[in-house]
Amino acid sequence: MHQPPRWAVRFFDWYCHPGLSEEIKGDLLEQFEHDLDTIGPTKARRNFVLHVIKFFHPKIYKRSYSFAKPTIMMMFLSYLKLAKRSMIKDKVYSVINIAGLSVGLAAGLMITMHIIHELSYDKFHDKADRIYRVAELVTQEGETIENSASLPIPFGTTFLTDYPQFKVTRFFETYNKSPLISWEEGDKRFYEDQFLFTDSSFFDIFSFKLIKGDKATALKDAHAVVLTESMARKYFGDVDPIGKTLKYEKDHLLTVTGVMEDVPSNSHFKFDFLASFQETAQVLKAGGVGSVGDSWFWNPCHTYMRLPEGFHTSDLENLLTEFTQKRVPENLRSDALSISFYPQPLTDIHLHSDLYQEFEPNGSASSVYFSGIISFFILLIAGVNFVNLSTARAVRRSREVGVRKSLGARRSQLIWQFLVESVLISVESMLLALAFIYLLGPSMENLLQLQLGMEVILNPIFHVALWSLVILLGLTAGAYPAFILSGYKPTVIFSDSTNRAGVRRSSWVREGLVIFQLSISTFLIIATIIVFNQREFLFNKDLGFEKENIVMFSIRGTELKDNFEVFRGEVLKHPKVVEASALGSPLGEDALVTRTYFEGIENHLNVYMIAADPNFLNTFGFEVIEGQKPIPGQPIEYDRYYANETFLELFPDSSLASLPRLVGRKRDRQDPIVGIIKDFHFYSLRSEIKPFLFRVIPANHLSFAAVKIQPGSTFNTLNFIEETGQKFIGEQPVDFFFLDDRLDQLYQKEQQASLLFGYFAMLALIITCLGLFSLSSYLATQKTKEISIRKVFGASIANILSNIFKGYLKLILAACIIVVPLSWFMMSNWLQHFAYHVELSWYTIAVGVMASGLIAVVTVSFQSIKAARTNPADSLRLE
Amino acid sequence: MSTNKRKTLGELEEVVLLTVGVLQEEAYGLAITKEIERVTGRSVNMRAIHTTLYRLEEKGFVQSTLGGATKQRGGRRKRLFTMTREGHLAITETKNIRMQLWNLLPAALGGGTNE
Numbered sequence: 001m002h003q004p005p006r007w008a009v010r011f012f013d014w015y016c017h018p019g020l021s022e023e024i025k026g027d028l029l030e031q032f033e034h035d036l037d038t039i040g041p042t043k044a045r046r047n048f049v050l051h052v053i054k055f056f057h058p059k060i061y062k063r064s065y066s067f068a069k070p071t072i073m074m075m076f077l078s079y080l081k082l083a084k085r086s087m088i089k090d091k092v093y094s095v096i097n098i099a100g101l102s103v104g105l106a107a108g109l110m111i112t113m114h115i116i117h118e119l120s121y122d123k124f125h126d127k128a129d130r131i132y133r134v135a136e137l138v139t140q141e142g143e144t145i146e147n148s149a150s151l152p153i154p155f156g157t158t159f160l161t162d163y164p165q166f167k168v169t170r171f172f173e174t175y176n177k178s179p180l181i182s183w184e185e186g187d188k189r190f191y192e193d194q195f196l197f198t199d200s201s202f203f204d205i206f207s208f209k210l211i212k213g214d215k216a217t218a219l220k221d222a223h224a225v226v227l228t229e230s231m232a233r234k235y236f237g238d239v240d241p242i243g244k245t246l247k248y249e250k251d252h253l254l255t256v257t258g259v260m261e262d263v264p265s266n267s268h269f270k271f272d273f274l275a276s277f278q279e280t281a282q283v284l285k286a287g288g289v290g291s292v293g294d295s296w297f298w299n300p301c302h303t304y305m306r307l308p309e310g311f312h313t314s315d316l317e318n319l320l321t322e323f324t325q326k327r328v329p330e331n332l333r334s335d336a337l338s339i340s341f342y343p344q345p346l347t348d349i350h351l352h353s354d355l356y357q358e359f360e361p362n363g364s365a366s367s368v369y370f371s372g373i374i375s376f377f378i379l380l381i382a383g384v385n386f387v388n389l390s391t392a393r394a395v396r397r398s399r400e401v402g403v404r405k406s407l408g409a410r411r412s413q414l415i416w417q418f419l420v421e422s423v424l425i426s427v428e429s430m431l432l433a434l435a436f437i438y439l440l441g442p443s444m445e446n447l448l449q450l451q452l453g454m455e456v457i458l459n460p461i462f463h464v465a466l467w468s469l470v471i472l473l474g475l476t477a478g479a480y481p482a483f484i485l486s487g488y489k490p491t492v493i494f495s496d497s498t499n500r501a502g503v504r505r506s507s508w509v510r511e512g513l514v515i516f517q518l519s520i521s522t523f524l525i526i527a528t529i530i531v532f533n534q535r536e537f538l539f540n541k542d543l544g545f546e547k548e549n550i551v552m553f554s555i556r557g558t559e560l561k562d563n564f565e566v567f568r569g570e571v572l573k574h575p576k577v578v579e580a581s582a583l584g585s586p587l588g589e590d591a592l593v594t595r596t597y598f599e600g601i602e603n604h605l606n607v608y609m610i611a612a613d614p615n616f617l618n619t620f621g622f623e624v625i626e627g628q629k630p631i632p633g634q635p636i637e638y639d640r641y642y643a644n645e646t647f648l649e650l651f652p653d654s655s656l657a658s659l660p661r662l663v664g665r666k667r668d669r670q671d672p673i674v675g676i677i678k679d680f681h682f683y684s685l686r687s688e689i690k691p692f693l694f695r696v697i698p699a700n701h702l703s704f705a706a707v708k709i710q711p712g713s714t715f716n717t718l719n720f721i722e723e724t725g726q727k728f729i730g731e732q733p734v735d736f737f738f739l740d741d742r743l744d745q746l747y748q749k750e751q752q753a754s755l756l757f758g759y760f761a762m763l764a765l766i767i768t769c770l771g772l773f774s775l776s777s778y779l780a781t782q783k784t785k786e787i788s789i790r791k792v793f794g795a796s797i798a799n800i801l802s803n804i805f806k807g808y809l810k811l812i813l814a815a816c817i818i819v820v821p822l823s824w825f826m827m828s829n830w831l832q833h834f835a836y837h838v839e840l841s842w843y844t845i846a847v848g849v850m851a852s853g854l855i856a857v858v859t860v861s862f863q864s865i866k867a868a869r870t871n872p873a874d875s876l877r878l879e
Numbered sequence: 880m881s882t883n884k885r886k887t888l889g890e891l892e893e894v895v896l897l898t899v900g901v902l903q904e905e906a907y908g909l910a911i912t913k914e915i916e917r918v919t920g921r922s923v924n925m926r927a928i929h930t931t932l933y934r935l936e937e938k939g940f941v942q943s944t945l946g947g948a949t950k951q952r953g954g955r956r957k958r959l960f961t962m963t964r965e966g967h968l969a970i971t972e973t974k975n976i977r978m979q980l981w982n983l984l985p986a987a988l989g990g991g992t993n994e
Contacts, residue, residue, distance in 0.1 A: 027929075
């Protein structure tokens, strides 16, 4: 066979650009073969040389054509194809990686959405930065006795008279907070707990949207009411509500003048109705309040104002001081009792204000930071998994790198290939996470009792941030294989048959990351156990009175109040009703600090006090340690007091008999303390028990009824109580609540925290275990040969396992060393928030550590045992 | 196509582009060279044809892919060219310009229309 001259071929190879060589050489050879057949070998060779020389041209050896470089798009598609192949090749790895990452991302994303929602409170109002709420501080001899979100009724109107350049609006809720609203034409009547009276300037300050009606005039009329869309539907259905008449309680008539969009969930006050507060006295009377609304002491009105342009917080503070000096009655500016006002920026209220009389329990900045940190850690754990797995797996792929390099892949192409691969995984995980949130978001809101604020999913900025994070995550995870692995020389990769080079180099990073993951999951487990214990403690702690099976309702109208004894006699006829009593407020959540004067003592004392009728002792099962219970049948003596044990600390060295009598402010009465009852928790368990007095008064001054019933056929019993009540109050429904339910709500935050912790700890542990599982399987495969050789030399399975586990135990131990002091410190700090809390014990922490350690060991043992049991003949034969 | 940087066809480019069209699936360097030699009867520099093809591809008038390897050519693959839409537009335009000019040519010189 004739060949073209070798030197010519070599010359061609030397000058021709590699990207063009293949095709041109092919053409040259084809021509040569053709020439051989037609003009004979000598001429063919001469022709070949001639062509080679003619091709020696800058355009051939420099090559500046773009086609020879594959286009970016082409390479990208090829990277995608390779990524797909490698994912399919290693299914377990891909599934674990994507599942773990998407669960982590979903959790992190949900919390982020929740935080965004929390931070967005009240920002939707126009110029929200100029809207303020005024709060009131009541002090007594320098001691704060009330820090209230609501103000005296005259504040708003007086302030507006003095400073007309401000816009001021007040909110007033009726005393019992759920008035009966009825539309008589349509025969609709409901108790509404979101009913606000307000001033006509409401819409000048707040930017809620009216669907029907005119903002400028909607609240002008003294009997105007604006209702939300959903209320319009509830009362009027398809009927146009404008101009219809609603009745507030018994006789206050209101005309619908507007329909408003429902209040967004990120408003710190929510309402369904806005009615005119113009005729204040009439509104108060309709709500069953005796006052005419000119008191500077009673403070039921939340008051908001919009500052004129150019006014600052400090200006407003000065103005409020000046105003207080000028307008507040002198007896409320003395040392004995003084009130002062201070502004709160509207947008700070939700996260930073926790005053008496808030509209609803606000969020707290610390819990936002806290959940932010937790979700960040979950994301971190998931991210660490992803990085670790990609790294561990990359080592196995070093051969692939070698082959690709020998076939002419450039380093940059390999880098891109690995980066595209890991970015693809992170993008897929994010898509899954988003799908998860989209489908399960609403049920997660219920489960975690969190507002997620789903609307943020439609926000483009959110997505920009989201996807940048995803790409960053992918790039980070791909960085090790991309930059380190792609730098290896193929000869090194192929000659180092154990492939250990990469393992050793990355192992300390990986071990550090695993320790980090284990620490976080263990911490979360410990925190969950403690938070859960504390929650159980709060719910189950003996409060010193019986809260179970107590049905309560607020007493409406004087008919029932005046005839409460008759009512009591009627309900007691039912076999399931044990006892009934009237009292001033539900027990266990609140009590009023009252200035109390005592015989022989010049100054007053501050004592917590609740008023009740004499039957409260039996209804709530109070234990009287000293003194007398009212004797049935005997005439009842009113204005008698029962003190708690702590009360005695105010009068050391005295017994019940020697306790001073209470005298009125004018020292015109002498009322004795007739009994000592065992200490009970009249406040939430966050605060300590303080000196307390029960004041026994007739039922006609009391606003709550409490009925102790026996468990079983509760529905019938309630029905009976309602029917009995309706004999007095007419055809109104009675809104019952169970005392224990109501008291459980005091601990909503703890309830939510324990839920959050529980789910997060579970998630963190699952993700960590996923990571450990696949990591251990990689490390086990890497060690297959080592294990086999050990077995050949006589090591038992136990020997090998202990050898493998030693490595993991080291990691678990390191995590323990970090976690134990950390969790001790953090959790004992948290428990300090409660005056009454569970004891933090080493036992609890040990349980948490053991649990997570055990789970980790079990996880790694699957693959390790498998590896230890392999037949050496199989694995050693591989090469 | 961008207007400020007009991509024009040189004479050789036009011939090569047409030949790519003529040869359809079998348009690679050597085959195009041979076809042009066959049609014009002149000998053509293979290198010039290659560089012209590369230039045409840069201009977007042709596209190329590497074909499969065969036993001939020492197992080397061919770079196969196909005309793009833009390439087709470009030769059509060139043809139209020529036709217009031919039509304007006095009849004695063989021009004019056949109206």
